[in-house]
Amino acid sequence: MAGDPDVRMRGFRERTSVNDVLRLLDARLRPMVSEAVPLLEVGGRVLGRDAVASVDVPGFHRAAMDGYALVAEETFGASPENPRPFRVVGDSMPGRAPEARVAPGDCVRIMTGAPIPEGADAVVPVEDTELEGELVRVRAAVTPGRHVGRAGEDVAKGSVLFSAGRRLRPQDVGALASAGFNRVFVVRQPRVAIVVAGNELLAAGAQPTGHRIADANSPMLIELVRRDGGIPLTGPIVKDEPAALREALIVSLREADCVLAAGGSSVGREDHVPALVRELGELPVHGVAMRPSSPAGVGFVGGKPVFLLPGNPVSCLCAYDFFAGRAIRRMAGRHPGWPHTTVRMPLARKIVSELGRTDYVRVRIEGGRVLPLAIRGASILTSTVRAHGFVVVDAEAEGHPEGALVDVRLY
Amino acid sequence: MAGDPDVRMRGFRERTSVNDVLRLLDARLRPMVSEAVPLLEVGGRVLGRDAVASVDVPGFHRAAMDGYALVAEETFGASPENPRPFRVVGDSMPGRAPEARVAPGDCVRIMTGAPIPEGADAVVPVEDTELEGELVRVRAAVTPGRHVGRAGEDVAKGSVLFSAGRRLRPQDVGALASAGFNRVFVVRQPRVAIVVAGNELLAAGAQPTGHRIADANSPMLIELVRRDGGIPLTGPIVKDEPAALREALIVSLREADCVLAAGGSSVGREDHVPALVRELGELPVHGVAMRPSSPAGVGFVGGKPVFLLPGNPVSCLCAYDFFAGRAIRRMAGRHPGWPHTTVRMPLARKIVSELGRTDYVRVRIEGGRVLPLAIRGASILTSTVRAHGFVVVDAEAEGHPEGALVDVRLY
Numbered sequence: 034m035a036g037d038p039d040v041r042m043r044g045f046r047e048r049t050s051v052n053d054v055l056r057l058l059d060a061r062l063r064p065m066v067s068e069a070v071p072l073l074e075v076g077g078r079v080l081g082r083d084a085v086a087s088v089d090v091p092g093f094h095r096a097a098m099d100g101y102a103l104v105a106e107e108t109f110g111a112s113p114e115n116p117r118p119f120r121v122v123g124d125s126m127p128g129r130a131p132e133a134r135v136a137p138g139d140c141v142r143i144m145t146g147a148p149i150p151e152g153a154d155a156v157v158p159v160e161d162t163e164l165e166g167e168l169v170r171v172r173a174a175v176t177p178g179r180h181v182g183r184a185g186e187d188v189a190k191g192s193v194l195f196s197a198g199r200r201l202r203p204q205d206v207g208a209l210a211s212a213g214f215n216r217v218f219v220v221r222q223p224r225v226a227i228v229v230a231g232n233e234l235l236a237a238g239a240q241p242t243g244h245r246i247a248d249a250n251s252p253m254l255i256e257l258v259r260r261d262g263g264i265p266l267t268g269p270i271v272k273d274e275p276a277a278l279r280e281a282l283i284v285s286l287r288e289a290d291c292v293l294a295a296g297g298s299s300v301g302r303e304d305h306v307p308a309l310v311r312e313l314g315e316l317p318v319h320g321v322a323m324r325p326s327s328p329a330g331v332g333f334v335g336g337k338p339v340f341l342l343p344g345n346p347v348s349c350l351c352a353y354d355f356f357a358g359r360a361i362r363r364m365a366g367r368h369p370g371w372p373h374t375t376v377r378m379p380l381a382r383k384i385v386s387e388l389g390r391t392d393y394v395r396v397r398i399e400g401g402r403v404l405p406l407a408i409r410g411a412s413i414l415t416s417t418v419r420a421h422g423f424v425v426v427d428a429e430a431e432g433h434p435e436g437a438l439v440d441v442r443l444y
Numbered sequence: 445m446a447g448d449p450d451v452r453m454r455g456f457r458e459r460t461s462v463n464d465v466l467r468l469l470d471a472r473l474r475p476m477v478s479e480a481v482p483l484l485e486v487g488g489r490v491l492g493r494d495a496v497a498s499v500d501v502p503g504f505h506r507a508a509m510d511g512y513a514l515v516a517e518e519t520f521g522a523s524p525e526n527p528r529p530f531r532v533v534g535d536s537m538p539g540r541a542p543e544a545r546v547a548p549g550d551c552v553r554i555m556t557g558a559p560i561p562e563g564a565d566a567v568v569p570v571e572d573t574e575l576e577g578e579l580v581r582v583r584a585a586v587t588p589g590r591h592v593g594r595a596g597e598d599v600a601k602g603s604v605l606f607s608a609g610r611r612l613r614p615q616d617v618g619a620l621a622s623a624g625f626n627r628v629f630v631v632r633q634p635r636v637a638i639v640v641a642g643n644e645l646l647a648a649g650a651q652p653t654g655h656r657i658a659d660a661n662s663p664m665l666i667e668l669v670r671r672d673g674g675i676p677l678t679g680p681i682v683k684d685e686p687a688a689l690r691e692a693l694i695v696s697l698r699e700a701d702c703v704l705a706a707g708g709s710s711v712g713r714e715d716h717v718p719a720l721v722r723e724l725g726e727l728p729v730h731g732v733a734m735r736p737s738s739p740a741g742v743g744f745v746g747g748k749p750v751f752l753l754p755g756n757p758v759s760c761l762c763a764y765d766f767f768a769g770r771a772i773r774r775m776a777g778r779h780p781g782w783p784h785t786t787v788r789m790p791l792a793r794k795i796v797s798e799l800g801r802t803d804y805v806r807v808r809i810e811g812g813r814v815l816p817l818a819i820r821g822a823s824i825l826t827s828t829v830r831a832h833g834f835v836v837v838d839a840e841a842e843g844h845p846e847g848a849l850v851d852v853r854l855y
Contacts (some may be wrong), residue, residue: 046450072649075663076667092652099821128656130643146823147753148655186822195829202855203671205826207664207757213651213826233539233557238483240624241503245539253618256487260614344557371759374785412508413598414622417615418606419486444613 048293048322050428051391054356057317062338065221065290066365076206078219079262079366084195089185090203096125096150098158098180101169102132103140105155105177114384116163139170143215156180188212200367220366225263226285227254230271230278230306231296231344249346249414250295254353261358261372263291263366265267273306282309286334290364295359296344310339322428323391325411326352347434351393371423373442378403383435387427395420396441403441420444458672459733461839463640465742465767470726473749475777476632476701487617489630490673490777495606497623500596505560507536509569509591512580514551516566516588527574527581536561540584560592567591567754570620599623611778636674636768638665639715641682641689641709642755660757660825661706664853665764671768674702675774677784686716693704693720697745704768707755721750735840736822737763763806784833784853789814794846797837806831806854814852830844832854 063321067081092192103119111117114428119140123132133141135152143156145148154177161173174269178319187208188194194207194212201219209217227250234248241247251267255414266289271281273296285292294306307330310316314334319341329352330341339355352370361407363369387390397404406420422443426432433439459490478492507513507791514530521678522528530551530635534543536558544552554560560849565588572584598619599605605623612630638661645659649774652658662678664773669676679699681690684707689820696703725745732740732750740763741752749851751768753760765782774780776839791815808815809832835855844850 073663073666075664076670088652090652091657091823094653125457127642130655146642147656182823187826194826202829203664203667204757204761204825204855206667207660207761208825208829210648210658210663211525211652211660211757213658215649215651225707231538231557238626240626241499241501244541245503246557247500247621247624249618249622252487252621255484256614256617259487299728345623346615350615350618412502412593412614414619415598415605418613418619444615 036063048327049318050389051355051398052245052428054318055359057331058356058360058363059339059369061333062350062363065223065364065437068221069216070219071216072206072210072214074395075201075209076203077221077262078201078222080195080197080199080201080218081220082197082218083193084209084212084214084217086188086190086192086194088188088213089190090188090211091182091184094182096147096149096156096180097182098142098156098251098442099144100158100180101140101155101162101171103138103171104154105136105179105283107207108155108157108171109175111171112173113172116172118168118170121164121169122387123150139383142169144412153173154178154181183205187372191435192239198366199259220360222422223263223290223361223364224259224266224288225291225293225361226266226268226289227251228256228268228271228278228285228292228294229279229296230273230281230294232248232273235271236270238267242302250344250349253346253350253414254293255297257353257358258293258361261361262367263361273305278305278328281308281336282306282313282339286313286337286339291357291361292334292337293342293353294339295342295349306341310334310341314339318334318398321352323351323355323393325393326355331356343411345409346414347395347417350414350417351411355393370405372441373444375440375442376422377438377440379436379438380405380433381435384424384426384432384439386430386432388431389428391428392426393424394424394426396424397421398441403439417444447486447520448648458653459731459738459810460799461840462727462766465729465732466770467474469749469767472744473771476634477501478590480627482627482628483617483621483625484613484833485627486630487614488619488673489612489628489633491606491608491610491612491629492631492777493608493629494604495620495623495625495628497599497601497603499599499624499725500601501599501622502595502597504595506561507556507558507591508552508569508593510555511567511569511591512551512573512582513542513554513560513564513580514534514546515548515564516586516590517568518548519568519585519596520584522582524583527583528581529581532578532580534561539601552581553580565589565592566615576697577610585668585821591606595814605649609777610770615727632702632776634772635677636669636700636704636772637677637679637700637811638662638669639679639689639692639696639703639705640707641692641705641791645681647681650693661700661753661755661760662760664757664825665704665706665753665815668761668764668769669772672772674772678746684716686720689716690720691726693717693745693750697724697748697750701748702768702772703745703748704764705750706753706760717752721752723744732763733800734762734766734800734804735816736745736804737756737766740767744763754822755827757826758806758822761828762822762827766804784855786853787833787853788849790853792846793838795835795842795843795850797843799842800839802839803837805837806833807833807835808832809852814850828855
């Protein structure tokens with residue numbers, strides 16, 4: 034559907050398939066530009082440029098054991114019965130230049146991590162020696178290079194330590210530190226504005242009273258955006274009125290890279306948001322062949338994606354997970370696929386679905402089998418709380434029989 | 445070994461088994477006390493007390509569809525051929541009291557989420573109706589309760605919404621919001637002081653020069669502590685001198701709930717940290733039957749755990765993952781087991797291990813098979829960077845043959 038301006042939604046009569054929405058997102062969205070971020074804050078971020086080492090790590094040949102640095106050849110033939118004597122001419126300690134160089138018959142006492150003195154080419158471990166005054170008796174031969182960590186053995190100067198696109202793990206940040214990185218170019222985190230509309234809504238944190246309910250979508254979306262590498266931006270609840278919604282959308286599009294508009298996107302309800310997105314930009318998707326979340330929509334204003342998420346919290350979660358989450362991960366430079374851990378298990382009870390419609394089925398795992406939860410409405414958020422995860426039934430399938438192996442994506 | 449004061453390490457001659465260290469940690473450590481945290485900051489945190497709902501959600505009976513609220517019994521027998529007429533006496537919109545009550549023959553136009561008016565017990569969807577002036581013709585019967593979301597159907601007042609110990613997912617935070625929670629009691633995050641000692645070390649972010657190297661352990665440990673639910677605290681690099689180390693340990697123990705002391709814990713090197721921990725408290729473990737990380741140690745000062753992590757970054761990562769990470773997860777109220785995603789795959793090449801010793805083998809996954817990385821030293825941090833994960837070979841095993849299925853814990 035990407036690039037095909039004829040494939041548009043007209044009302045809800047013509048629903049876009051889930052796969053067409055995904056293709057549209059993949060075609061239209063790119064990772065954000067890079068920014069230089071201090072080393073200690075780049076964990077979990079995605080490299081925006083190749084990280085090329087400007088130094089060798091280590092920067093010098095160093096001892097890999099505590100012992101004596103010497104010329105390996107002079108130990109050849111050494112054994113417990115026939116130890117070889119060496120004169121200890123100094124120490125080499127970590128962080129300092131060695132006290133002495135090694136001439137024939139000499140050795141330098143050395144600690145793990147300390148620089149190998151000039152003239153030496155191996156380290157005899159302390160266990161294979163015996164000290165007598167200024168002499169050390171070496172009871173085992175070593176080969177040249179033995180117990181020596183060579184300059185550049187961990188990271189070679191000029192080498193690509195990590196390629197652009199890598200999501201940095203704890204040890205990766207350590208490796209960047211060892212190579213002297215101070216700031217690292219990582220993909221900018223998309224700023225994601227969360228716009229929640231509904232006259233019945235009280236801000237999250239308020240006690241629901243009368244006929245009003247507390248907004249459950251913002252707190253959930255904030256966490257989901259964080260999970261996917263975005264920076265959530267929130268504002269007050271917006272009234273279901275065109276002027277207020279227009280203002281909220283325009284401010285959000287100015288401040289953010291992506292907008293999530295929850296509520297007010299169905300066709301039956303006060304339906305201002307889709308019209309506003311069409312007015313400000315384009316709305317190629319409104320109505321998706323899926324359950325729940327069929328009223329979901331995807332628009333673009335000035336290249337920034339705007340997601341219409343249904344106000345019902347289960348539909349909101351589902352539409353976020355299918356579309357907005359993927360978009361945010363892509364913009365954050367991450368792998369766009371599902372971020373959930375997946376387990377494959379047999380169904381305890383069949384799942385029935387409609388051909389041409391994608392279903393998001395909340396499930397529990399009990400006794401190694403997958404139990405679909407029979408839930409009436411998309412308004413019951415606690416159904417996703419009781420669930421261990423969900424199963425996606427593709428549009429091509431009419432469901433799965435009892436016993437079929439399905440992939441459960443764990444919440 | 446827990447509770448048995450005789451089982452102690454004497455030098456490195458007697459190495460504690462990995463399982464004994466784990467048992468000691470499990471016996472000695474408990475989750476931190478709870479603290480009240482604002483709703484929008486509790487995602488990923490662990491509930492410290494049961495969350496009991498003080499209100500019904502929803503707080504009133506509400507429409508699950510757009511349509512007309514009426515008395516179900518009055519629709520019985522309705523069909524497209526034989527529609528039943530109802531008088532529209534008002535609207536019910538979300539967030540407001542209904543405009544009218546429903547008397548016999550009446551109905552109220554209602555939107556999804558709006559309160560059911562007094563007298564009505566069902567909603568006929570708008571699709572099953574036809575409007576003619578102030579009359580609506582209902583073309584299908586509904587049963588009592590149809591398309592009505594009952595008060596408390598999502599969350600019942602007085603019910604336990606979540607039990608203590610639950611790690612809060614995005615939708616859980618939404619559910620807490622819907623039940624009017626403003627602050628939530630969650631397990632306090634342990635503050636974890638990272639003390640790095642070594643005369644050869646420059647602070648992370650510095651360019652290594654001369655015989656000095658940049659500290660790779662702090663940046664890695666900071667990320668690992670964050671991953672496991674702790675709050676990392678860092679200070680400057682400490683000199684390998686008793687007075688400086690003593691001061692750093694005492695300050696850390698005052699400010700933090702747990703201390704990670706990296707470097708300076710071997711027996712061959714300047715060996716001040718173990719002596720200091722013994723002096724300030726106790727050091728029941730020093731030396732573990734594992735590879736790498738055999739110089740690792742575990743102490744307690746005033747009930748706070750102190751982990752001696754080897755300075756070599758691979759050993760540091762391994763000792764952290766086996767012991768400190770588990771302790772921090774436990775203190776944070778999380779499941780103490782390995783946090784990594786695990787995949788089970790056949791070995792491409794045998795792994796040889798020593799009976800009685802636990803091995804931490806870095807591996808790559810290539811073509812669906814597990815390839816152990818042949819790496820010499822624990823000083824090569826990039827070996828963990830190239831690895832996709834690791835395989836743990838238990839002390840009871842002498843390794844695994846080629847083709848054996850092993851669990852790979854993915855970094």
